[in-house]
Amino acid sequence: xxxxxxxxxxxxxxxxxxxxxxxxxxxxxxxxxxxxxxxxxxxxxxxxxxxxxxxxxxxxxxxxxxxxxxxxxxxxxxxxxxxxxxxxxxxxxxxxxxxxxxxxxxxxxxxxxxxxxxxxxxxxxxxxxxxxxxxxxxxxxxxxxxxxxxxxxxxxxxxxxxxxxxxxxxxxxxxxxxxxxxxxxxxxx
Numbered sequence: 001x002x003x004x005x006x007x008x009x010x011x012x013x014x015x016x017x018x019x020x021x022x023x024x025x026x027x028x029x030x031x032x033x034x035x036x037x038x039x040x041x042x043x044x045x046x047x048x049x050x051x052x053x054x055x056x057x058x059x060x061x062x063x064x065x066x067x068x069x070x071x072x073x074x075x076x077x078x079x080x081x082x083x084x085x086x087x088x089x090x091x092x093x094x095x096x097x098x099x100x101x102x103x104x105x106x107x108x109x110x111x112x113x114x115x116x117x118x119x120x121x122x123x124x125x126x127x128x129x130x131x132x133x134x135x136x137x138x139x140x141x142x143x144x145x146x147x148x149x150x151x152x153x154x155x156x157x158x159x160x161x162x163x164x165x166x167x168x169x170x171x172x173x174x175x176x177x178x179x180x181x182x183x184x185x186x187x188x189x
Contacts, residue, residue: 002106005041005049007034014039014052021090022148031147033087036061040106042091042099051091051099055107057114058083066120066159071143081117081165089121100127104134108162117165122157136160 007014015029033056042051056064064085066072077083086107091099111119122145123131128138142156 001043002040002103003043005039005052007037007039010039010041010049010052013041013049017049017052017090017092018088021093028147033061033065037087038110040103040110042103042106051089051103053089053103053107054087055110056085056087057116058085064120065147066122069143069146069157071146072140072157072159075140075159077120078118078161078163082115083118083120084111084114084116086111086119086121101130104131108134111162112164117163119162119164121160123160124155125158128158128160131160134162136162 011030011034014034018029034054037054037056039052039054041049042053044050058064059082064077064083065087066075066085067077084107086104089100089103089107091103108119119136120139121131121136123136125142137160138158139161140159142158145157148155148157
């Protein structure tokens, strides 16, 4: 079960899980975005927190984390609608990948209920296909993150986006779309 949790009351457990999971080089367990983010925890049947994630809202922060990455300044974000950014999603290492999926699905559901137009996040190459099956698409080139020791590990972040709303304000529709056929143009010589 995923529930929203207050940051200040759970700061130590959030930092502990991040420290435990991000062994490849998280530079800050708690950063400047945590104060403004909405935090969520995944609880197991015994009521223990087994995973955490946070979400930032473009209408509540001056810049999203992705917009602050020095190597990703060429990213083009949608200009209209609420953008929600999911970051720092992690689950205890002793568990399989299922908790990460539960957190990801819960964040998509939360963003939809908040009437977000778009959800952005970053992924590694290994998890990218999973996000793509959820409907995310890549919207920029891979980059070295300022919040991880990426340059040392060689692991790059890939910016991805999910559109609830298409450009122009129309709802994004899942599933096959009807084919639109342009009229053939006949050239006469």
